[in-house]
Structure formats: C-alpha cells, structure tokens
Amino acid sequence: MSMKPLLGRRDEFDTLIRCADDVRVFGEARLVVVQGPPGVGKTALVQEAARHMPEMRRRTVHLDPEDLERQGYGAQRLLPRAAAAQFADDESGEASAVLLRHRLDEQIAAVDVPSAIIIEGLDWLDPLSARVIYEMYREIEQVPLLSIVTLREPSRPEIRRFCRLAEASAEGERIRMEQFTTAEVRALLSEATGLPVGQEVAAQVRAETGGLPGFVHHILAQLRGTSSFTSGRRLRDALAQLHRGAGPVRDQRAAMSQMLTESSPDVVDAAAAVALAAHPLSFREIRRITRSGEAELDELRGSPMLCEDERSGRFVLSPGYRARSVAEALDRETAVHVLGGLADGEMGVTAGSHRARAALWDLTTADHGRVVEELRGAVYGAQAAGRRLDAVGLSDTLFELSRSPATVVAAAFCAMRVGVHPDLDMVAAWEESGPVPHLLRRSSQARDHLQSGDFDGAVSVLMEEEVLRDCWTATLLCFADTVLQTARTANLRGGLDSLRRPVSRVVAELERPERGLGPGAEDLAGLIPDGVLDAERRCLLTGLRLWLLMLDLDELGHQGFAQAVGGLLRGIADVGGADHIRAMLLVARAVVHRTAGEMEGAHTDLVEATTTWASRDPRVVALARIHLTYVLFDAGRWDEAAAQAEAAAGMTLAVSDDEMGPSAYWALRLVPGARGTLCASDFVGGAHPPDVREPNSMVRAGQRLGEAWRATAEEDHSRAAACLAGLIAEQSLVSRGYTAEVMLGRSLGHTRSAAGFTELLATVRSRREWSPGLGDFVEAYVTGMESFAREDFAAARRSLHSALASLDGIARPRLRVTGGGRADEGGALRIQRGLLALDIGHATASDLHAVDQDTRTAALALVDWAAMLFLEMGSTPLVRQAELLARVLRHPARRGPVEAPRRRVSAGTRGLTTRAGTTASLTDREAEIAVLVAEGRTNREVAERLVLSVRTVEFHVSNVLAKLSLDSRRELRELLRMEDPPRVDPRS
Numbered sequence: 001m002s003m004k005p006l007l008g009r010r011d012e013f014d015t016l017i018r019c020a021d022d023v024r025v026f027g028e029a030r031l032v033v034v035q036g037p038p039g040v041g042k043t044a045l046v047q048e049a050a051r052h053m054p055e056m057r058r059r060t061v062h063l064d065p066e067d068l069e070r071q072g073y074g075a076q077r078l079l080p081r082a083a084a085a086q087f088a089d090d091e092s093g094e095a096s097a098v099l100l101r102h103r104l105d106e107q108i109a110a111v112d113v114p115s116a117i118i119i120e121g122l123d124w125l126d127p128l129s130a131r132v133i134y135e136m137y138r139e140i141e142q143v144p145l146l147s148i149v150t151l152r153e154p155s156r157p158e159i160r161r162f163c164r165l166a167e168a169s170a171e172g173e174r175i176r177m178e179q180f181t182t183a184e185v186r187a188l189l190s191e192a193t194g195l196p197v198g199q200e201v202a203a204q205v206r207a208e209t210g211g212l213p214g215f216v217h218h219i220l221a222q223l224r225g226t227s228s229f230t231s232g233r234r235l236r237d238a239l240a241q242l243h244r245g246a247g248p249v250r251d252q253r254a255a256m257s258q259m260l261t262e263s264s265p266d267v268v269d270a271a272a273a274v275a276l277a278a279h280p281l282s283f284r285e286i287r288r289i290t291r292s293g294e295a296e297l298d299e300l301r302g303s304p305m306l307c308e309d310e311r312s313g314r315f316v317l318s319p320g321y322r323a324r325s326v327a328e329a330l331d332r333e334t335a336v337h338v339l340g341g342l343a344d345g346e347m348g349v350t351a352g353s354h355r356a357r358a359a360l361w362d363l364t365t366a367d368h369g370r371v372v373e374e375l376r377g378a379v380y381g382a383q384a385a386g387r388r389l390d391a392v393g394l395s396d397t398l399f400e401l402s403r404s405p406a407t408v409v410a411a412a413f414c415a416m417r418v419g420v421h422p423d424l425d426m427v428a429a430w431e432e433s434g435p436v437p438h439l440l441r442r443s444s445q446a447r448d449h450l451q452s453g454d455f456d457g458a459v460s461v462l463m464e465e466e467v468l469r470d471c472w473t474a475t476l477l478c479f480a481d482t483v484l485q486t487a488r489t490a491n492l493r494g495g496l497d498s499l500r501r502p503v504s505r506v507v508a509e510l511e512r513p514e515r516g517l518g519p520g521a522e523d524l525a526g527l528i529p530d531g532v533l534d535a536e537r538r539c540l541l542t543g544l545r546l547w548l549l550m551l552d553l554d555e556l557g558h559q560g561f562a563q564a565v566g567g568l569l570r571g572i573a574d575v576g577g578a579d580h581i582r583a584m585l586l587v588a589r590a591v592v593h594r595t596a597g598e599m600e601g602a603h604t605d606l607v608e609a610t611t612t613w614a615s616r617d618p619r620v621v622a623l624a625r626i627h628l629t630y631v632l633f634d635a636g637r638w639d640e641a642a643a644q645a646e647a648a649a650g651m652t653l654a655v656s657d658d659e660m661g662p663s664a665y666w667a668l669r670l671v672p673g674a675r676g677t678l679c680a681s682d683f684v685g686g687a688h689p690p691d692v693r694e695p696n697s698m699v700r701a702g703q704r705l706g707e708a709w710r711a712t713a714e715e716d717h718s719r720a721a722a723c724l725a726g727l728i729a730e731q732s733l734v735s736r737g738y739t740a741e742v743m744l745g746r747s748l749g750h751t752r753s754a755a756g757f758t759e760l761l762a763t764v765r766s767r768r769e770w771s772p773g774l775g776d777f778v779e780a781y782v783t784g785m786e787s788f789a790r791e792d793f794a795a796a797r798r799s800l801h802s803a804l805a806s807l808d809g810i811a812r813p814r815l816r817v818t819g820g821g822r823a824d825e826g827g828a829l830r831i832q833r834g835l836l837a838l839d840i841g842h843a844t845a846s847d848l849h850a851v852d853q854d855t856r857t858a859a860l861a862l863v864d865w866a867a868m869l870f871l872e873m874g875s876t877p878l879v880r881q882a883e884l885l886a887r888v889l890r891h892p893a894r895r896g897p898v899e900a901p902r903r904r905v906s907a908g909t910r911g912l913t914t915r916a917g918t919t920a921s922l923t924d925r926e927a928e929i930a931v932l933v934a935e936g937r938t939n940r941e942v943a944e945r946l947v948l949s950v951r952t953v954e955f956h957v958s959n960v961l962a963k964l965s966l967d968s969r970r971e972l973r974e975l976l977r978m979e980d981p982p983r984v985d986p987r988s
Helices: 010-026 042-051 065-069 081-085 094-109 127-139 157-168 182-193 199-209 213-224 232-243 249-262 265-277 283-290 297-301 323-329 332-345 348-361 368-384 388-401 405-417 424-433 438-451 455-463 473-493 496-511 530-551 553-571 579-595 599-610 618-634 638-650 660-675 697-713 717-730 738-750 754-766 772-789 793-811 827-845 853-873 876-889 924-934 939-946 950-963 969-976
Strands: 030-035 057-062 115-120 145-151 172-176 306-308 315-317
Touching: 010 030, 010 042, 010 145, 010 172, 030 042, 030 157, 042 115, 042 145, 094 127, 127 157, 145 157, 157 172, 182 199, 182 213, 199 213, 199 232, 213 232, 213 249, 249 323, 265 283, 265 297, 265 306, 265 315, 265 323, 265 332, 283 297, 283 332, 297 306, 332 348, 348 368, 348 388, 368 388, 368 405, 368 530, 388 405, 405 438, 405 473, 438 455, 438 473, 455 473, 455 496, 473 496, 473 530, 473 697, 496 530, 530 553, 530 579, 553 579, 579 599, 579 618, 599 618, 599 827, 618 638, 618 660, 618 827, 638 660, 660 697, 660 876, 697 717, 697 738, 717 738, 738 754, 738 772, 738 827, 754 772, 772 793, 772 827, 793 827, 827 853, 827 876, 853 876, 924 939, 924 950, 924 969, 939 950, 950 969
Parallel strands: 030 145, 030 172, 057 115, 115 145
Antiparallel strands: 306 315
C-alpha cells in the first residue's frame, strides 16, 4: 500500500477506510467531514482512500467559487445527468428546493450496493444546495452510502452545520488536518534521506514550507529524486524552486488571490499587515496600520484568513496561509498603503526596511533619495551592531533601490559574512543594472564551480592573475573567503598544494600595512564600518595562514604546528564573530594532535570546536564531530563515538558542502561495523550508500577505515590488509598517523605476509621523528607482527611486549569524561591496547610448547582484560575472538604444533561462521548450551548446570543443530574445537 502522497497521514487514512468498511459490513450510512486549510492534503487523502475502495461505486463532485452563485447547482450534481437536466432552466426557489429534495431522496433510496459520494470544496456549495443536502444527510438511515466532504475553515452558518452534524452524529466523523509540525517534518526528512536530520534543518524546512504537505512533498521529492548522496545544496535548490514559484506555489498564490477578492477591504488590509509585518499584531495595531479605523474585531475573528491567539489576543495568518504567498497576491496600492502604516509605527532599522519595501512596490511616487539614505544608514548600523542577518536583508533591498557597484559589493559582503555567497544568477542580475567588480565576478564563478563539484574549475579560476591592490577591501575579502573555502575543499580532497600561490598572494595583500579601503571607496564608507572590515580581514587572514601552515606541516612537525596554531588563536581572541575561524583552527590542531598520539589534546580541541557557535560555517562543526568520532573510537568509548557520528550525519542537510555528507556516512558505519551489527545494505533510515562519482580523499579514507575494522572484527585479515594499504596511500586527515600502519602490520602478520613488511617498516621508521613515543609503539608493534608472520613467536612476544610498554606511556592519559562515560585501563588508545593484548595471546598460544607457566598466565590475563574491554564496547565478534583464545591458554597440558583447522572458524557477526551455518542466529541461551555440549556434557549435566529441565535442554540442542546445519553433537564439538586439544590458527 503506497502512502507517499499522504506524507504520513496514516491515522486519517485509516479513519476513512474504517468508515468504508462499516458501510460495506453493516449497510449503514456514514458522513465524514475532512476539514483543513488549503494545502494540507485533503484532496490527496481522499483520493488515496478512494483508490483503496475498488468494490464501492463512487461519484465525485468538484465545486469551485463560481458555483456559489448558481442556486441548486451543487445538489443537482449529485443526481444522474438526465435527472439534473430538468433543473437547468429553473429559477431557484422553494418549489425547486422541494423537487430537488424529492429527487435526491429517490436517488438515495435506490442505493442497494455500497457506494461513496465525494464532494470536494463544500465551501463553495450554494445556500439552496447546502440546505437540501444537509437535510438529506440528517435523515439518511439504513443506506450503504459513504459521504466524504472536504472543506476549509467554514465561515458560513449553512456550512458549519455539516461539521456539527459529523461531530454529533454516531454515524459521522470529523477529520481535522493541519500543517506538519517541526517534529513531523523532521521525521519525514529522515525517512526520505536516510539521515538523522537535525532539529535546525527541520525547523528551516518547516518555516520555508509553512508545514504544508504539498510544499513538504515537493521538497522530499527533490531529495529522493536522485541516487547520489543527499546534500545541503540539493535541499537549498529545492527551497529555491519554491521561491521561484515551482511546485505547489502557483496553486497557493491562486488560492490567496481568490481569498483576497472574496474578503472585505478591512480584512484584506489586516491580512496584509500581518503578512508584511512577519509577526503577530494586536487589533489596535491593525487598526492603526491600516489607517482605516473601521475594521471590526468580530469581522477579523470571522475571517478564514486570520486567527486570534487565545493568550495574547494578537492575530496571525490562519494555518495553511504563507506570509510570502499573501504578500505576493497583494495589489500594489494595498501593499504600499500597509507598508507605510508599518513604517510609521516602527523606529530605526525596521522602519527603514518597511519604507524601502514600499518604495520597491511604488517606484514612481516614493521619495527615493530619502529612502535610500535612510536605508544606507540602516545597513551601516546593522553591520556595526553585528546584526548580520538584518544587514543581509537591508543590503539586498538597498541594491534593488539603488543599483550601483557600491551596493553590489555591500550586498556580496553582507552575504559572505553569514556564510552565503552570491551565485551566478545573482551576479547576472547585478550586471543587468551596471558593472560588477571583476574580482567579485571571479569569486562567484569559482564558488559556482565548487558547488557543482568542479574543484579543478574553481582552482583554475582562482589561479588567474589578478591585480589585487586596485580593488576595494570589501571585494578582496569576498575573494579571500572563496579562496579559503576552496582551500578547505582541497584539504579534504588531498590536493592542498595546488592553492599555494593564490593563498600566498591574498595573504600578502591582506598583510600590507598600508592597505586602505581601496581607491574610490568613499561610496562604501556609509555602508560598511571600518571596524567590521578590519575584523573580517583579521578572520580571513588567520584562516588563510592556517592553510599555509598545513602546507608546511612536515617541516614544522607536531609541536611547531601546535604552537603556531596557538598563536593564531590568541591573535583573534578579541575579534567578534570569529567563532567559525576559531573552530577551524581547533579542528586542524586536533587532527595533528591525533596524528602524533596526543589524544587528550585532540579530544579537548574537538570538544571545544563542537560546542562553538559557528553559524556562519556549520561545516567546521560537522567536520569536528567526524574527527571526534575517530578519537572516541580509539579510546573505546564507542557509544559516544556513534552519537557524534550520528550528529555529524544529522548536520549534512545544514551544510553546503557535498564533500561532507559521504564522510559523515562512513563515520556513521564505523562503530556498527566493528561491533558486527552492520548489514550489507545497512544505513540510517534504510537508504542506500551514497553514490559519489568522485569521492574525495577523506571519503575514501573513511570508507577504507570502516571496512578495515569490519574485516578485523570478522577476522578477514586479507580484506583488512587490502583496505589498509589503500588507506595509507590516501594520506588524508583520517589516514595520516598510526592507526593504518598498526592495523596493516597486524593484518599482514595474521596472513603470514612477511614480504609486505619491508616497505611498511621503512614508512614507519621515516616518520618516527613526528612523535617519538608513538613511533616507538608503532615500530615495536609492526616489528612484532613481522616476527609473527615468520613464525618466530619468541621474537614476536618480545617486540609486542615492548610495544605494550611504549603504549602505556602514551595511552594512560584519560580523556575528559562527559555524558556519564567512564575511563578505564588503556587510556586514550584503549582499542589499540585491546588488539595488542589479543596478539600477545596469539603469539603465546601459537608457541605453547615453548612458554612457561608465568608467560601463559600473563598472556591469559591480557586476553581476559581484552575480552572485558570488547564486551564493554559492545563488539561481539572481538569478544568471541578473545574467548576462543582464552580457552586455548587455559589448557596448558594440551600442547602441540599449530595446524590449519579442518574447518574454517572465524568470528562472525555474533559468533562462529562455518560452511554449514553461523552462530549469529543462536539466541544467548542456545549459545550457552552449545558451549556446554561442546565441552562433552550430557543433556542432564547441562540441565543441572543451568537449572533447566532435560526436555528444555533437548529442545535447545535440537534448535542449535538445525540452525548450524549439523547432524550430531560430535559435529558440534568438532566445530567448537573442544573434543580435541584446542589449537588456534593465527591466520584465521
């Protein structure tokens, strides 16, 4: 059953279907009134329900405003065509009403099979038909007829009677439909995109669409309309289509125009005042703004366009009416009249904005000179006060009134300060009004390339030679912001060096002490305060200096880079509005801290970055959450890591970067993959994996890291090695550091690939100076796994214990515990310590004949600790690996050479996987009984051990054998390797 057109109106749909079933089963009449403002999906609901009533005869009547003047027409439409023809030339009157009622009664009496009558638009039912049809419904008895009528908020008494009848009658139902709430919009977006959509994004969509199902459906259709990854850019494109009149906008504009023509001038003025003011108004304010003084309170309360808040007594637009649609449907004279009244009642920026909007409505009579000057002062004041959103709106209005290069630059500068950059369509509109500064046009072209995914095109535009000194500082800052955003994209893609020249040139120009506002900048003096320009210059200069430091990262080293970033942070400590740059610096320093093994410092910086208010650039917060996912994952705090990954994915629709979504997607899969709970097509909300044509370096690195951890959990070391080799080759923010090298060495060791260690050890030793303590740990671990691959288990144990000693010095610092989490042994690198403990156990178990009791006991203690660690993290596959290894170490008398198992045994999603079946399908009780049976216990012994009946044990044993496709208890013992001396194959 498809419910897409209904957008989740399941309860209302079920009510209609239930009423239809009552008609069919009991042969009784039912009246259903579906009420709600325009655009809430009444017609879609009724049509969808009608499609699920194929066994009922249906007749549908559509009414429109013209039918209101045609007396008796609505009732005639319910009659067969031949019966209705006799009324065509009759004048309305009592005789006609009696005859209509008689004909309708005959028609109803003839209904002998389940039937349905649907009247769309009961609001337009003429008075005569309303009286006749109401009397008919009130007196219908045992007739198998379902009547469904749709209407808006009823304003006429004869229509209100239908609602009262539906509520008061036992045979009636009244369905009220309203626009979607923010929570409902959020749920619908999550279902459509497969993302844990954030509250902010849902609130934005709710505000833009008014919560109207038609508008929301348009947005969801755009987000579902492609197989590629859902991004913030696609969401903005869908919202922009609504602004341009696409989708359901045209229908709502027509509805608004119709409502305005039907309402009195006072009601029209009141609705216009509420829509143009964009906030609730009291009755006194409405009378003052409209300047008519004649509007009556009861008249406003009775209007379907307005509703009164019970608490405040203020009026707002009725649900279903968007302020934008009302404003667009107004005529010029009404809009100018109301805006003038709003301006007279306001002060400062708000008054200037209203007067400017009135001037845009009436370009011939307004005092443009005075309005423009007032608006310039308002733009200047909003900039100086830090009211960035106000400045954007005012500057756009100023450009419309006074189209000049100065107002173009001011509009672009204001937009840039809130994280929005003019697109080429806006630049084209500017060029129609006059020349656009060349540097600004270049900036827009580069940004357009970035948003379309053409990174090389953006770089080529920015690499063109340009004279930077002969331009306004505001224009240069817009260009610098584009260079900064391109550098961030380059860093994600792994090609930052390509931007060294444009970054260096812009930095050099911004650092010039004699740099002024630029030649002829007096036109901007009244639009952008010097203090705002200086603050923005310092922010962008700091951001660009960061990327120059990133280019010289290898030369600076960990400590040098961290100190340089600390200096940049101190340099903007007193700059207002620099939160996004501050968060960018913190993330960059945290990544380098993590690379060097300074996990505590990385965690501190990332936590601060995620709590920074970076509304101008939320991408940096999303990136911080992705990196925090990896830090918490290494620390074994997997619940917190999963929460951060979900939060990052939830921000995908809030950012304009298509590179960010897939990165969050793979971070979201990291913890489930390592826990063994990830299915092949698993994704939040059931969506498919992102289809990215050219994934950037960070996306590929995140994908390979997640797949490597999943393969590690499944003990598929060959697949893990292949993923990790590709991960190291990426050299991205994710892959740079110890994780890939350690895990690759481990995978090569377990696959006995000794030849692969030569290049890996050379890479490890070449990077030791980056962080000596971490370098000692990595080299010792990799060296130990090389010895393991060569089956020199004694040397392997020595190197692995050396790695453990080195790791203790690095990993002991605890991360700051938040949200009820707890730190435990292993410190900030607990997962590495857990895997190292397993490998020490493997090296010991593979050489049982050559180790003494103390060595075996020490290895067993490490493996038991690892099992508890993996259990706490919720990784069932790693727990099973540790448990199997512990069983081997607990049997010192059972020694022998390590042999390849007769049947491949590997830790799967829940337990052991064989060619016969997988213990992932076993319940906890079945798995417990299977282990006891494999130890050689009888059913009675198992029953006594677990305090169960013998019959219950027999039942569980039968289920275990069936699920694993085994024929006997002997095969179960062979599978779990408990009948013969236990052996561990390090390659499994």
